[in-house]
Amino acid sequence: MMTEFNFELTKEIELLRLVTVGSVDDGKSTLIGRLLVDTKGAFEDQLLAVRKKKGTEHIASAAEIDLAMLTDGLSAEREQGITIDVAYRYFATPKRKFIMADCPGHEQYTRNMVTGASTANAAIILIDARNGVMPQTKRHTHILGLLGISHLIVAINKMDLVDHDQATFEQIRAEMDDYCAKQGVKDLICIPMSALDGDMVAVRGDHMDWYQGQTLLETLESLSVLENDEQAFRLPVQLVNRPQTAALPDYRGFMGTIASGTVKVGDAIKAIPSGNTSTVKEIVTFDGLLEEAFAPQSVTLTLNDEIDVSRGDMLVHVGNETSDSKELTANVCWIGDEPLTVRKKYLIKHTTQSVKAMVANIDFRRDIHTLNKDEADELAMNEIGQITFKLMKPLHCDSYAGNRTTGSFIVIDTFTNNTVGAGMIV
Amino acid sequence: MSEGNKSEHKLTQLKALEAESIHIIREVVAEFRNPVMLYSVGKDSSVLLHLARKAFYPAPLPFSLLHVDTGFKFKEMYEFRDAFCKEIGANLIVRKNEDAIAKGMNPKDHGVARCCGALKTQGLLDALEEGGYDAAFGGARRDEERSRAKERVFSMRDEFGQWDPKNQRPELWNIYNGKIHDGESVRVFPISNWTEMDIWSYIREEEIPIVPLYFAKERLMVERGNLLIPYYEETRDQLLEGEEPKMIMSRFRTLGCSPCTGAVHSDASNMDEIVIEAAAARRSERETRIIDHGSNSMEDKKKEGYF
Incomplete structure (x- = not known):
């Protein structure tokens, strides 16, 4: 044995x-x-x-x-x-x-x-x-x-x-x-x-x-399991680490799971949506400092400049950024009991940020049997369609085809708090 | 792996599980007002606590540990708990269902189901209510038991702490919905996707301290059917007729309350040997837990508020 x-x-x-x-x-x-x-x-x-x-x-x-x-x-x-x-x-x-x-x-x-x-x-x-x-x-x-x-x-x-x-x-x-x-x-x-x-x-x-x-x-x-290796670096910030202890009075670390790509010490970083830039000072883990980190590791980054970053922001490489829009078009699988209807307001949770959203248009409903695009005024449970949302503030995101983590979101019913939809950004 | 950039960007499965668990723990701290981590002193709790320390390093743990004590735990567990929490500087809260304990609740006289219901389930619900916690981390794993295989990472509980298995929120990607109404709470299971083998392998790799009862040595035991029941002088009155304690080389695969947790015959006295033994195991670890026996017992207990 x-x-x-x-x-x-x-x-x-x-x-x-x-x-x-x-x-x-x-x-x-x-x-x-x-x-x-x-x-x-x-x-x-x-x-x-x-x-x-x-x-x-x-x-x-x-x-x-x-x-x-x-x-x-x-x-x-x-x-x-x-x-x-x-x-x-x-x-x-x-x-x-x-x-x-x-x-x-x-x-x-x-x-x-x-x-x-x-x-x-x-x-x-x-x-x-x-x-x-x-x-x-x-x-x-x-x-x-x-x-x-x-x-x-x-x-x-x-x-x-x-x-x-x-x-x-x-x-x-x-x-x-x-x-x-x-x-x-x-x-x-x-x-x-x-x-x-x-x-x-x-x-x-x-x-x-x-x-x-x-x-x-x-x-x-x-089967190959390498999916995110060649992709752009994306780190949705979960929390800001500020121990404020005697040993670490001014420490500010940005905690998150790397959604895609790799990051190295010294890399030029931009914080979205503020647009502020800095360079990576340290990649901190419990097991010691890293020179480089990659998806899907959970890490903490410290930067060389004091810039404003908080939960819901995204750290990316300068020059390789997400798109920003107050309008969002996505394939949505509806999983709620109450159908999705035009002008109804929901909460969208995307990576670590939540934004209020209104259904602006049901572009089409996909007939799951014929794959035809049908006109529709609602999306019932188990139906799939392309939906355009208007957002209260811009969402920094990628297309789902390009990035499964920064291209996906869930739809939350603000009354029941239930998860009612799964969105894949077009 | 000697060549190629790609191999450097691969995580072992344990490191991938670790990253997922840390992500979950951080989401809870970000989205809930008053989380607490349930700490049962067992191996799964030890892994969960280790992951939490990793998640917030170099900051201290941003929540307390809550041990719902039945008073029936092994004395080695109490010693380990107090020493380890002190060593890592964790804030430990210990709560008991004092009322039931004062009335002499025990599994021998009142039955296992009633005893668990009072000391564990009610003890837990009371402690959660007293603390006003809106999220409680637990170390349950989906591979443990078949009703657990269907439980979400964020398990919604109503105002009575109850689980409704037919009405669970779908969980998509790694986006967790932490929205709850006043009075509701959520039980969070960051190590849902770990198996018993993963737990032992990770404890070995990370050198996580665990209660010495997990390592084999000669111990005074009573053989009861398939089970080995540890014997202590103080609990001599719990022996059944004809039972005699004897020294047996043994260890525990899981740790619960001393009257209801059996040991197994084993020579595995270090982590290498434990991992090898786990890899070769033919029977599940829950077999040594008396509480799980009976057709639906875990599901029923969970509906009432148990972990």
């Missing part, structure tokens, strides 16, 4: 955030259960608690487990046999740790999918090989494209029920290739599999030798 564990290797483990979409009928619970069991993401006592027949003390195969019981955490879900909400699952291989947002596939799917997909680097879409590409598959793909997911993995499942037929797989793949090209999806990978038997999930199995690609787990282990 001692010799098998390599502490040096654990230092190379990266984080990949995943979202899985599809319905229980596509075999999603089986697939997730399979991933958890095969990577040891679920413990024996957790599996024993959801076994179909009581009495056994060891689980011999995934077929003995009621996998939906493992994933449906709330009593109301188990009583009604439905999945209500996004659930988060964790599993790891020697190369990566995975955080998987598991989204229910039926009603309110937009709301849940948008939530689960907002933080994801990659998505797994399930297709039942017997049914092929369904309207729902296209809707999911559209939403994932809108949310800027860089890698889309299509798990063409239940291949055992179509005799592991290559032609069936190729036909579905061609259809998805065609559809994704129109959606601007950058990286599409289709994998034939049988989650029930485990073929092509963690192991290849011996039923689909005609498929040369990687297994699902190999694919997940090798």
Whole structure:
């Protein structure tokens, strides 16, 4: 045991955030259960608690487990046999740790999918090989494209029920290739599999030798997770650190999570919206000073000049700045019970700043079935549209396509305080 | 990694989790009037506290630590708590449900559910109300238990401290909605995305001090079914018939109240060995906690205001 564990290797483990979409009928619970069991993401006592027949003390195969019981955490879900909400699952291989947002596939799917997909680097879409590409598959793909997911993995499942037929797989793949090209999806990978038997999930199995690609787990282990490295430096300021202690009477540090890019000591910095400039004096962390920091590190910067910076401001490199406008156009996924209507006022929270906003115009509502742009005077729950807001003060932001952190915002209902919309700046 | 600029700009998964947790802790301090950090002296609390110290360095912690004490914690936990809080200069508040304790509440006579309800849930709700806190950090993790897998990082609670699992706010990107009405509060779980393995690996890497009970040594234990129950002279009256304490090489994977927390057989006496043991574990850590057993117990307790 001692010799098998390599502490040096654990230092190379990266984080990949995943979202899985599809319905229980596509075999999603089986697939997730399979991933958890095969990577040891679920413990024996957790599996024993959801076994179909009581009495056994060891689980011999995934077929003995009621996998939906493992994933449906709330009593109301188990009583009604439905999945209500996004659930988060964790599993790891020697190369990566995975955080998987598991989204229910039926009603309110937009709301849940948008939530689960907002933080994801990659998505797994399930297709039942017997049914092929369904309207729902296209809707999911559209939403994932809108949310800027860089890698889309299509798990063409239940291949055992179509005799592991290559032609069936190729036909579905061609259809998805065609559809994704129109959606601007950058990286599409289709994998034939049988989650029930485990073929092509963690192991290849011996039923689909005609498929040369990687297994699902190999694919997940090798996807690129570097997204923000080449982007402009953005640091939304969360707090100003002023210890005012005897040792640090005049210290002023600007605390925040680097949204994108890198920053070095000596870099010329501009504070937005004031426009004041300075240079980076120190990059402070509990573990010592850094010469350089990058996204998504949480750091504290001190500057060489005393300039006015407070929460909600953004630190950027001089010459590589955000755009500023009192008008904001964005794709909005509506997730509130009350529909969005023209002239209604909301609060928009963007990075660390909140501004009052009024709906100036509903540019269009996207028909999620035909992808047509329809005229509309409201946006109801689970609908998506392009909205123009008028803001009480300018927002310093980027486009979502260019920057997922500084290009996104949430809409808050000022009466209920609920989060009612998810915005992606055009 | 020897070459290439790109590898320098990669965070290990533990450092990525650390950055996410620090972001959450800072957002709460920025948006809430009177936050407090719940501190249970266990390993998850120790990681949470370490992250909070990192978040505000070089400033001191901008909030107090609140320990909801049941009076049933292990004496090693009290010793560690007092020494460690003093060492780091944290402001520690200890609160108990004195009323229930005075009436002799204990798990043996009143049952585990009632005892937890009075000493932990009610004790917590009373302490939060007394302090007027609008946000309370906790060290819960989503991998611990299946109802926790569905809980938000910002978990809204009504005026009674209750959780409504069917009506949770969606959480998008890393933008947290901290808007609440008067009387409402929020429980915040900055280490939601950490697993038990992450916690142990991080404690090892960061050399975070933890209660010595987590390390294996020969201890006086009573074997009760699958559980190892620690034996103390003062609590001899809690033994069941036929039980005899004996020295057993053992450690704790989780720490709760002494009558309700079991130890495990183990030789892992340092952090390297604990991480290796965690990596090979076949059964979850909650198995040693009596409170979790029963069909819905965690979800039900959380609805009532438990963490």
